[in-house]
Structures are given as structure tokens and as C-alpha cells.
Amino acid sequence: MSEMDPVVGIDLGTTNSVVATVRDGVPLVIPNRSGQQLTPSVVAVARNGKALVGALAKRQAITNAENTVYAAKRLIGRRWGSKEVEDARRVLPYTLVAGPDGNDVRITLGGKPVSVAEISAQVLGELRADAEAWFGVPVSRAVITVPAYFNDGQRQATKAAGRIAGLEVLRIINEPTSAALAYGFGKKLEKKVVVFDLGGGTFDISVLDIGQSVYDVVAVGGDTYLGGEDFDRRVMDWLTFNFARENGGVDLRQDKMALQRLRDAAERARCQLSSTPTADIHLPFLVAGGDGKAALHLTKQFTRDKLEELTKDLVERCVAVTEKTLKDAGVRPAQVDEVILVGGMTRMPRVQKAVRDFFGREPCKGVHPDEVVALGAAIQAHALAAPPKPGSEVLLLDVTPQNLGILVVGGYFQTIIPRNTTVPTNQTHLFTTVQDNQTSVRIAVLQGESDKATDNELLGEFVLAGIRPARRGEVSIEITFDISADGIVGVSARDVATGQEQSINVTATSGLTEDELKRIIDENLDDLLEKKQSTVDLERSRARVTTAIAEIEALVPAVQAALERSRFGRDAVQKAEGVLARARLALDGKDTAELARVEEALERTLQLFKGLAASPPQGA
Ligand code: AMP
Numbered sequence: 001m002s003e004m005d006p007v008v009g010i011d012l013g014t015t016n017s018v019v020a021t022v023r024d025g026v027p028l029v030i031p032n033r034s035g036q037q038l039t040p041s042v043v044a045v046a047r048n049g050k051a052l053v054g055a056l057a058k059r060q061a062i063t064n065a066e067n068t069v070y071a072a073k074r075l076i077g078r079r080w081g082s083k084e085v086e087d088a089r090r091v092l093p094y095t096l097v098a099g100p101d102g103n104d105v106r107i108t109l110g111g112k113p114v115s116v117a118e119i120s121a122q123v124l125g126e127l128r129a130d131a132e133a134w135f136g137v138p139v140s141r142a143v144i145t146v147p148a149y150f151n152d153g154q155r156q157a158t159k160a161a162g163r164i165a166g167l168e169v170l171r172i173i174n175e176p177t178s179a180a181l182a183y184g185f186g187k188k189l190e191k192k193v194v195v196f197d198l199g200g201g202t203f204d205i206s207v208l209d210i211g212q213s214v215y216d217v218v219a220v221g222g223d224t225y226l227g228g229e230d231f232d233r234r235v236m237d238w239l240t241f242n243f244a245r246e247n248g249g250v251d252l253r254q255d256k257m258a259l260q261r262l263r264d265a266a267e268r269a270r271c272q273l274s275s276t277p278t279a280d281i282h283l284p285f286l287v288a289g290g291d292g293k294a295a296l297h298l299t300k301q302f303t304r305d306k307l308e309e310l311t312k313d314l315v316e317r318c319v320a321v322t323e324k325t326l327k328d329a330g331v332r333p334a335q336v337d338e339v340i341l342v343g344g345m346t347r348m349p350r351v352q353k354a355v356r357d358f359f360g361r362e363p364c365k366g367v368h369p370d371e372v373v374a375l376g377a378a379i380q381a382h383a384l385a386a387p388p389k390p391g392s393e394v395l396l397l398d399v400t401p402q403n404l405g406i407l408v409v410g411g412y413f414q415t416i417i418p419r420n421t422t423v424p425t426n427q428t429h430l431f432t433t434v435q436d437n438q439t440s441v442r443i444a445v446l447q448g449e450s451d452k453a454t455d456n457e458l459l460g461e462f463v464l465a466g467i468r469p470a471r472r473g474e475v476s477i478e479i480t481f482d483i484s485a486d487g488i489v490g491v492s493a494r495d496v497a498t499g500q501e502q503s504i505n506v507t508a509t510s511g512l513t514e515d516e517l518k519r520i521i522d523e524n525l526d527d528l529l530e531k532k533q534s535t536v537d538l539e540r541s542r543a544r545v546t547t548a549i550a551e552i553e554a555l556v557p558a559v560q561a562a563l564e565r566s567r568f569g570r571d572a573v574q575k576a577e578g579v580l581a582r583a584r585l586a587l588d589g590k591d592t593a594e595l596a597r598v599e600e601a602l603e604r605t606l607q608l609f610k611g612l613a614a615s616p617p618q619g620a
Contacts, residue, residue, distance in 0.1 A: 062257060078153070078154070172488070175373045178374075198345035274347045405446060443464065
């Protein structure tokens with residue numbers, strides 16, 4: 001692989017995703033094939049069995065709610081049975097089931113259980129295809145961002161998603177760190193910066209010391225279950241409650257299509273309230289009236305004050321996390337030089353006010369909250385792919401977001417690597433046998449903030465096998481826990497006396513097993529090749545259509561002049577306009593069959609125009 005192969009940075013968001021790159025030293029967002037900067041992180045199987053990703057999937061969500069997956073990021077790397085998954089099950093229109101060994105979550109899509117990593121892989125694959133269409137060459141390497149507060153399981157699953165999408169994941173980096181990289185790009189700053197990142201599903205806050213080209217993350221905090229979706233749910237609950245009260249107890253939650261329309265309307269109105277004090281919500285024919293009665297409509301005036309009242313505690317949660325993180329960093333709000341707002345939700349005036357009040361300063365408005373994370377990822381991807389010129393290196397010193405430790409007697413959690421330790425890092429811990437001739441030890445590795453093991457996230461259980469038989473306490477085994485620059489945890493073990501490496505078997509993880517992952521990657525390879533071929537065909541077809549449109553347009557004046565002289569073919573220009581309009585429409589879509597039909601029609605028009613333009617003046 002040459003250094004010139006393109007690399008990209010991908011912000012894999014809860015609501016939307018963005019892909020970016022660095023070209024001629026400038027970071028920029030790559031528009032998708034429909035010309036948009038943001039691609040909805042939505043995957044669906046349409047009624048005709050076709051797989052849809054992005055805007056096409058989002059567009060049909062209302063009529064196909066059960067087979068449209070959004071906000072998969074909230075489920076990635078989560079354990080079946082966890083509180084977060086239970087909460088999600090209650091509100092999501094699609095169905096969740098347990099994975100084969102009961103540990104992870106699968107989503108039922110098109111009648112089949114699909115792992116969350118595979119869903120995210122679809123979104124990544126779409127962005128990859130967009131990037132390939134833009135570069136005109138294959139793209140196989142990427143940096144992908146995750147919330148700083150993501151634990152090991154969530155990071156591993158995100159990396160697996162990248163592999164399934166055929167991408168070599170150069171690094172997993174934290175979203176706020178990525179935003180800071182983009183903010184500081186080419187500026188030679190000396191500043192204490194806070195990145196406040198409130199997106200569709202997650203909240204992240206990071207404190208960084210930026211010194212020249214060193215980005216030193218001092219502390220991170222967050223909540224992987226706090227974002228725009230939670231604000232929307234408050235609005236939906238309020239609308240549902242009022243609707244039931246006004247319509248004799250009709251429960252909108254029983255109707256998946258109504259619920260999806262309600263969700264869309266709630267989000268739209270909420271976003272509108274960022275710039276206007278009131279918003280009207282109008283959903284005609286929302287549900288059937290029952291007993292043959294007319295359909296019921298929902299009409300409600302929504303105000304910014306009401307929105308702020310409904311979501312007051314959510315904003316307060318953001319402030320509480322901010323306060324804790326600053327405390328962890330040993331930094332007072334007044335010592336912060338700059339607060340960078342990231343994520344679509346920071347457009348909400350009440351959120352901005354909370355930030356302003358807490359820090360006593362105006363937050364920075366100089367970055368684009370939707371794009372800055374992907375741009376930072378692109379900068380990092382570029383730095384990892386091609387060694388930078390001396391003097392222009394950027395050093396990223398990130399930290400681990402949560403305590404890493406093990407289960408000890410009494411159900412307690414013993415921290416081995418505390419949160420906010422700079423990564424990569426490792427720590428060793430000595431274990432000994434508690435019984436004579438004990439040949440194996442089971443170790444549960446967890447991540448979290450609580451002293452009680454069960455309150456924390458179980459990353460995996462490891463069985464140390466083949467310990468040499470001896471009296472209890474005689475064998476000492478050194479276990480090394482390491483956290484990579486990606487924030488991913490590794491465990492290895494060694495018998496201290498013999499120096500022998502001890503085998504470790506993972507008996508429980510919250511994601512796909514390596515075998516399962518390999519099988520999915522193999523299955524996807526054929527699919528990817530097919531898709532790639534169709535992407536290439538699509539691009540070629542589009543190029544031909546674009547050229548034909550330009551050729552026809554160039555001939556229009558000559559044809560018009562010829563027609564003024566001739567009695568024949570007077571409606572040729574009018575007809576051609578119809579063909580051109582259809583061709584432009586086809587260019588925006590991805591329907592190769594339609595593009596082929598349009599190509600034929602354009603060819604006929606072109607021949608006709610050439611003939612007309614070349615026809616000699618009448619009577620000459
Ligand atoms: P992100 O995850 O950064 O793409 O953020 C997406 C979230 O930002 C969604 O919940 C959107 O509803 C929300 N959002 C986008 N624009 C606005 C806006 N103008 N006002 C309030 N929220 C917004």
C-alpha cells in the first residue's frame with residue numbers, strides 16, 4: 001500500500017455520520033453522493049427486501065418503523081440485560097434480541113437477528129463508498145471516532161464494525177479530542193481548552209492542555225446515554241400524555257407509525273425552537289379513531305419555555321458531569337481559556353446558556369459543531385498514514401475514561417488502572433492460588449466508577465488455565481492489563497517463578513467472538529465487491545450522463561437558430577428540456593437502471609440536435 005492511498009476520518013454519530021480527509025494540507029468534509037455533508041446513521045430493509053442506508057433509509061422510517069434502525073450507537077458494545085438495553089427496548093420501534101451466547105444485543109432486521117456492529121458497518125460502508133466516489137480510487141484506511149466515555153466493549157465493537165466494512169481502522173480516537181485537534185489545527189496554541197460535546201445520543205466533556213503541538217487530555221467525563229434522543233423523548237411523552245387526555249385515553253405508543261411521526265415532529269419542533277420562541281406541531285390523521293370514527297389529528301403549539309421546562313434536568317445532568325470532570329482535572333471554570341461546543345444539541349440556547357453560566361465566558365463559535373469531529377479524525381488519519389514533516393508533528397496524549405479493575409472477594413471492585421490515566425498504559429497485578437494444587441483462576445475484568453463490582457460494566461471473564469500444581473499461595477501469577485492508544489483493553493499473564501506465559505481464555509465478552517467476526521467479514525467481502533462494482537458502474541454512468549447533458553446544452557443555441565429557420569421539429573427544444581430534467585433527477589439518485597434509460601434518451605436527443613444544428617438554412 002503506498003503512502004498516497006487516501007485515508008479518511010469518520011465521525012460515526014448517533015444521528016448523523018460524517019467522513020472527512022486532508023487534501024493539500026487542508027482538512028475538509030467529503031460530501032456524500034447526494035451532495036450532503038451529513039449522512040443519517042440509519043439502516044433499513046425496505047418492504048421490497050432492499051437494504052437502505054442513510055437518507056434513503058431515514059426517508060422511509062415512518063412507513064417501515066420496525067425495519068429501520070436508528071441510534072444503533074446507543075446499543076453498540078452493550079450487554080444484553082444491562083439497564084441501557086432494557087431502557088432502549090421499551091422505546092425503540094425495532095426489536096432487540098439476545099446474541100447466541102446471551103451476552104450481546106442483536107437487532108431484528110428483515111426478519112434476521114443482526115449484530116449492532118454489522119449495522120454500524122453498513123453506515124461505515126456507505127461513507128466509504130462516498131469517499132471512493134469522491135476520490136475515484138479505493139479507500140481502505142480510516143480513523144474512527146467514539147465518545148470519550150465509551151468503554152472497552154463499545155470501542156471493540158466499533159473497531160469490529162470498521163473491519164466488517166472492509167476498513168483498516170488506523171486508530172479509534174475520542175470525539176472531543178478529535179474536535180480539539182481540528183480546532184487547534186495549524187494554530188500553535190498554548191491554551192487550556194474544554195470540549196463540550198452534546199450530540200444525538202451521548203454527552204462528552206474533555207479538558208485539554210494544548211501546548212504548541214501537544215494535545216494533552218487532562219480529564220474526560222460523560223454519559224453515553226444523554227443526548228438529543230433523550231430531549232426528544234421528553235417532548236414525545238408530553239405530546240402523548242396531552243393527546244391521551246384530549247382524546248379519551250388514546251395511547252399513541254401503541255401505534256409504531258404514529259410514534260415514528262411523533263418522533264420526527266418532536267425533533268423538528270425542538271430544533272426549530274433553537275431559533276424561534278414558538279413552533280407549531282401539526283400531525284394530521286395520526287391514528288385511526290377506533291369504532292369506525294374519523295382519524296385523529298394532533299395539533300399543538302410548543303414553546304421554548306415549555307421545552308426548557310421539560311428538559312431542565314437533562315441540562316442539569318450535563319452541568320453536573322462538567323463540574324465533576326473539571327474537579328477531576330483540578331481545574332476551576334475560570335482557568336479555562338476556551339470552551340468549544342460540539343454536537344448538534346449545543347445549538348439549543350438553554351444548553352449554551354448553561355455553558356456560559358458555568359464557565360462565566362462565551363463559548364467559542366469558531367468551529368462547525370457537526371463537522372469538527374470528522375475533520376479532527378481526518379487530521380489524525382493523515383498524521384498516522386504519512387509521517388509528518390519534522391516540526392509539524394502533533395502529539396496526542398489521551399486518557400482512559402473509566403477505572404479498569406477486577407472483581408475481588410465480597411463482590412467489590414478493585415481498581416487497577418484509574419480513570420484519566422494517559423494511554424497507552426499498562427499495570428501489572430500479582431495473583432496467587434488460594435487452594436492446594438489449584439490449576440486455574442477465573443478473573444472478571446470490569447470498567448466503571450463504582451466500588452461495587454455489579455454496578456460496573458463487565459468487559460470479560462478470563463480463565464487462567466494450566467497453573468502448575470503447588471501448595472496454595474506458592475504460585476504467583478503476574479497479570480498485565482494494558483490499554484492501547486485506542487482505549488482497548490488487553491490482558492496477559494505470566495508465572496513469576498518460571499517466567500512462563502500463561503494461557504488466557506476469554507469466556508465472556510459483550511461483543512462478537514473473533515470466529516463470528518471472521519465469518520461476517522468473509523460473508524461481507526463478496527457483498528462489498530459486488531457493491532464496489534455497482535458503485536463504479538454508477539459513477540461511470542453518471543459521468544456519461546453529465547457529459548451528454550453538457551453536450552446537449554451547448555448545442556441549444558445552434559438548434560434554436562436552426563429551428564427559427566425551419567418549419568420542422570419546432571417542439572424539439574421543449575422535448576429536450578423534459579429529457580434534461582429527467583436526467584438531472586436521475587443524477588441525484590442511485591438507480592442505475594434509470595440512469596441507463598436516461599442515457600439512451602440523451603443519446604437520441606443528442607443525435608437529433610446534432611442533425612438540426614448542422615442543417616443548412618432553408619432555401620440556401
Ligand atoms: P450529532 O450527534 O452531533 O449529529 O447531533 C445531533 C443532535 O443534534 C440531534 O439530536 C439533533 O436533533 C440535534 N440538533 C441538530 N440541530 C439542532 C438545532 N438547531 N437545535 C437543537 N438541536 C439540534
